[in-house]
Amino acid sequence: MTRFSAFELFRQGLTGQSGWKPQWRSPEPKAAYDAVIVGGGGHGLGAAYYLASQHGMRNIAVIEKGWLGGGNTGRNTTIIRSNYLFPESAGLYDHSVKLWEGLSRELNYNVMFSQRGVMMLAHTVHDVQVFQRHVHANRAAGVDNEWLTPEEAKAYCPPLNISDNMRYPVLGAALQRRGGTARHDAVAWGYARAADRLGVDILENCEVTGIVRNAQGAVEAVETTRGRIKTPKVGVSAAGHTSVVLGMAGVRLPLESFPLQALVSEPVKPVFPCVVMSNTIHAYISQSDKGELVIGAGTDIYTSYTQRGGLHISQHTLEAICELFPQFRRMRMLRNWGGIVDVTPDRSPIVGKTPVPGLYVNCGWGTGGFKATPGAAHTLAWTIAKDAPHPINAPFTLERFRDGFLIDEAAAAAVAH
Amino acid sequence: MSGSFRTGIGGRIRRERTVRFRFDGVTYAGVEGDTLASALLANGVHLMGRSFKYHRPRGVLGAGADEPNALVEVTRGAGRTVPNVRATQVELYEGLEARSQNRWPSLALDVGAVNNLMAPFIPAGFYYKTFMWPRKAWDALYEPVIRAAAGLGHAPTAPDPDTYLNRYAHCEVLVIGAGPAGLSAALAASRGGGRVMLVDEQCEPGGSLLAEPDVRIDGLSSRDWIARTVAELQANPRVTLLSRATAFGYFAHNMIAVNERLSDHLAQPAAGAPRERLWQIRAGEVVIAAGAHERPLVFPDNDRPGILLAGAARTYLNRYGVLPGRRVVIATGHDEAYRTAIDLSRAGVEVAVIADLRPRPTGPLVEQARALGLAIRTGCAITGSRGGLRVTHARLSAILAAGKLGPPDEIACDAVLMSGGYTPSVHLFSQSRGKLRWDEALSAFLPDVSAERERSAGACRGIFALDAVLADGAAAGAAAAGIDAPPALRSTAVDADPAGVMGAVPHDRGPDARAFVDWQNDVTSKDLKLAVREGFQSVEHVKRYTTNGMATDQGKTSNINALGVLADELKRPVEKIGLTTFRMPYTPVTFGVLAGMARGDLFDPVRTTPIHGWAVENGAVFEDVSLWKRARYFPQGAEDMEAAVRRECLAVRSACGIFDASTLGKIEVVGRDAAEFMNRFYINAWTKLGVGRCRYGVLCREDGFVMDDGVVGRIAQDRFHVTTTTGGAARVLNMMEDYLQTEWPELDVWFTSTTEEWAVIALQGPKARDILSGLVEGIDLSPEALPHMALAEGHICGVPTRLFRVSFSGELGFEINVPADQGRTVWEAVWAAGQPHGLTPYGTETMHVLRAEKGFIIVGQETDGTATPDDVALSWAVGKAKPDYVGKRSLARPSMSAPDRKQLVGLLTEVPETVLQEGAQIVASRGLKAPMPVIGHVTSSYYSAVLGRSIALAMVSGGRARMGETLYSPHGAGEIAVKVVGPVFHDPEGARVNV
Amino acid sequence: MLVITCPYCGPRPEIEFAHGGEAHIARPQDPSSLGVEDWTEFLYMRANPKGLHAERWRHLHGCARFFNALRDTTTDQFVATYRTGEPRPDLAAVKA
């Protein structure tokens, strides 16, 4: 496989770029693998890559019902940060950020991780209390996060409106400088190419239709639209479709899948230097390398697999964007799309073993899965290889709901008096 | 005189009305009825833009919404600049100011064009393969350079002063598109008597007919037929006809979103005139008559200025009276281009040659062209062009039998007009989730199975012959209205063979030749082949890897040609490759019109209490709590918040304070099962609560975590006055209804929100009774008659009141509930009566300090959704004897009583003046480095004026077992030592409240 | 914005409604007698089907009643809405 480099691009340039080979093979499924990953998004391909690169499991396959990265990997707003409140979360997401920092070179694929900084705006006294708690908690956990005054926030993001005639004036912001964005498709393709290079079979247009269990109840094989595949270990990273897949093995999950919309503006010259999030008025915005303003909207109120939401959801977000950045009011929405996000009761993911021996799951990321791609994949691979929790994903078990050890990042931002 | 390329007659323009405008600083003259593009063409200007990646000089390609090249910035000043506008859709007005984009220093001489020379080395997706070393260089060097080169126009720099409107509409039949199909559909549907809406993107109805002056329909000229049809529609009160209104989104359950542009076309919009309006239309039936887009030909150097679509050229001629050039080459694989050739030669343009890819084109149009003596080369491919900022030559080669090409020759020309055929616009149909089918003969995807109550008509479903289009529209409109179709109309139109070509034109130009598929994003057939070579087989992958179809035209001209190239490369039939998803919006939509009226005051409702006006007049500083404005503190003179709060706190402790508690949620729980419901719902026991008594209630979620709290008063055996937190009011009421309606419907109890029925005046402090005594009637305020946690109904200042003796401050306290209308009157009366006693108004900040001094929690501050009643020292409130209440079962889980749970404690800093930061973390020892084991966090922290020192509440692991321990809180560099104490700092025995 | 047919008020715009999650999950009569697995099932485990889904809605900004609906989560088309307490309609009947 040809290494990617500026030199190679130049060399190929002399021959009309005609020498490039497929970035990954399109093999026929084998009869059996040592492990099968269900879901060809960043999480699943990453898990396969780490199984092969860290745990020496080369006889494995990733099965994807559509095209690689066609799920939430290719449908999100690519925000990456680790300034979560609870140490369990900060641990998992920061593990991810550290992997992001070396990912382009590790995969020899430029995923364009851009540490432009993620700024979370506080609009109420309660926001200030919550975000300052975040700052303190992150510092103690070794995660960078700092408090900015409104003036400092504007200095960091000049387009920001900090006038106090806003309905909800900006009272300050929490800034994580190591946060930023990455090129979502490249993450899936980069992991696919690197995993393929290590011998992993990537099977596109291959939908899992059943999970076969032996007399002891352990995983024995998966039925797919391309035939039965024997395997003792199945890792599921199917995002919004996880409930359906695990249902095939009789596993019920505390998950609901909601439509999540995002949109981009027409491309313009650089105008927005960082990522800005406002949980209070629901605005999430950055600018892509291409020049588009990338904006995250909220979820619809009902569960759905249509990958389509209501216009009023996008309107709600653009109201907020236009208040925070009134000069963008004349910008134009170019493209709007929907994903399917699987949400748990405590808004934290489930990563690890299931009640079924040999069946592992990585789900429940809600709206935050992209940023965790390398970390979740890396620790899931460990769990699959060793059939044991990784210290970092150990708190994110399914059992936490039974035992009441919730990691409730959402409730932590509960509304006060 | 308005440009040398203007014809003497014809078109729908008003030649006599000259309109002056500026493009890149040069003043030009156009005429009324022009678009920016037609006016520039009339002045011989084809060069209108630069491409996204290679910065190649580009001329206008089309004449409408599909334009990928001619994107400009139109400005009316800093706050009124719009980037990336299609010159083909900008209606000319006097003084219009437009700038070209993505070039420096000028459109003609653009340094960025160096990328063009780099082209061989920066193919599709090149950035994935490089810029990886050294790591820092990506953020510091590569990315900034890439970003600066990318992007098209500039974002506006000042706030947009214009207003945007919203309108919900409903109709029985919505027709989208006012071309021949849409007009016929609307006319037919209107006869059904129902409400009909007809929306059209252009400035006047007519669609493709606007470029067909010579066709006669039903015995009338096309112009007269349009006029007659529109007149009948406008005369019908049940019909709404919208122009400049683009249906951009098709949503579930037949909701169509339409963007109506109201003032952009005006030279001088009236002051305050709204700019755009969003229509959200719920239609019983939808007729899509969206027409079709012409396909360019994919041949080497097909992107030079002066190379445009043949149909577009015909539109410029027939609608705008503009000639695309003096000597043109027509390159086509489709009959329609012959119409252009015929009309142009009649207009005096020299048609050098018609190069037709098809071996033996036939049909009336071809014959007409022959009859006119136009040179036609059949089986002839266009394989290149020459020229700098304008095409000068077309390169033609005969296609030999073996698929080989004959020797090329170059034809001098100043314009090349091309056509590969027409692609039905199935955007909205696909958005509606309808299923498409591939039609090999038309090489087009056509609507097949509908998902909504919708039907397509005319060109957007592959019907092109005018008579058939008119009939199809009428049939669709009638069917949508549930009536019989009217008799078909006849026209004089000459029909074209609808079949065309797709994909790349064969050429002999070698590997470096670039044949553009997506003009704006500079995607060539080579790029598509590279993507396939690199293993990207899914059409979605190819799109994302090459960015084909992702530009601001969303692939209107490029998608089908790209499919053609892919099909050849993958050796797979098109229908097996499939199409990328059509996404909302059809054309870009202004953020502002989607945000609509929701700005400033109207962004969210501003909720204020009946006493708000008094607080404003008395200098209160406010804070936002959910939708409410609450007085935070009342500074005097130059006081800052800290000083004001210390003064307010001392006033309450020493004399009396008055506080507006009206925002607290209130719910009247009424019915003979009221107590039973309260028992099942709240953790407390209610049966024994006597009438006239109050109790502090705590509510858990079913998972056992504290959700809300508040004082509950029993007004009668069957009536409770429940209070909630300000932010929790709606949540609690919803949860009550949920349990009652779906779990306990047998209970005779009802809930009514009374939050806004009552104004609530909190009077707190040792002097409270003295102040009140002169004001109340029929209420005995004595401690015996009205002890702490009792309530009485009577009158105050002649107004009926529910008087609660409760205290959130630890002082003697009353909460005076009066009907909201009288809230301010009573407040002012109490205020006056309090003057001799040093009554002081205070806000939420002081309220927080006072309750913290007493160790009272605030839900959402001490609790964060993971705290049980016991965690926050409220287990005393639990009705232990009750068999069940919401959350009880969850609280029985072992983890809920684990000794290491975070528990509410008080913290005292070693240095009394040191005030901990709220949210600060708690650790067990000094000198820890991150990541450090954290055992708790500070939830509330203030300076207590009455205690003369700082106090803090915290949630600390196993906190109650740590009384007296010294712990540490990392602050900045070092840490602050704190002593763990009980959460009640002031008057622990509660003497002051029982007086 | 969906159109939802309230069993009391008829077809209404989605913005008047609140979604209530999976339908037909009755709160146990005596929760304290439930084993931890059963309680966890009641508390957290939810059907999340791709296809027909029985779910609760509340006409919050209308008649304020809770009711149930059968909706296809792959198309968002409603098959039926019915009042709280009524059994889940069997599809054959609905189609008829």
Next chain:
Amino acid sequence: MSDVIAAGRTPFEALNGLSMPGLSAAPDRTRYILRGRAGILAPVAEVLGFALPTDACRATGSDQRHALWLGPDEWLLLSPAGDRLDKALAFAIGDVAHSVVEVSHRQVGIVLDRPDAAAVLSVGCALDLDLAAFPVGMCTRTMFAKTEIVLWRTGENVFQIEVWRSFADYLWRYLVLAGAEFA
């Protein structure tokens, strides 16, 4: 400003002179929310002098008093200021399970009376206000932009709107600003 509006129901024109033809404050009213089991229908009819509406989203009344169906067991009773009904209702209804709660001050009334009233409301109300779909006599809770209202059509071009007092400013401003286009 809501207090200005509500105290004695000062006309809305007090809102920075924001006004619109046909938009006015409703006269002062006494309001109750009546809930209860079916058995209350007869006794309540006795007190009101007319039957409670049992058809969804319909209002009944005399020229003085009106009952608006808000839900299958929920009615909004409107009567002139001072026309207190609670004791009479309680006495008449007796043992039948019910709830009467006064909400006179919780909300305020707005009247929109102009030929294009339905169109004006359509700037913020997603309901179909065509006479066929929303006839005279229909009433319902619904949303107007971001506030809940009770919308009651009392004439072909006359709508009565009941809104919680602290949302009244918002509703009024929105109507006046959005209504400007109708002039």
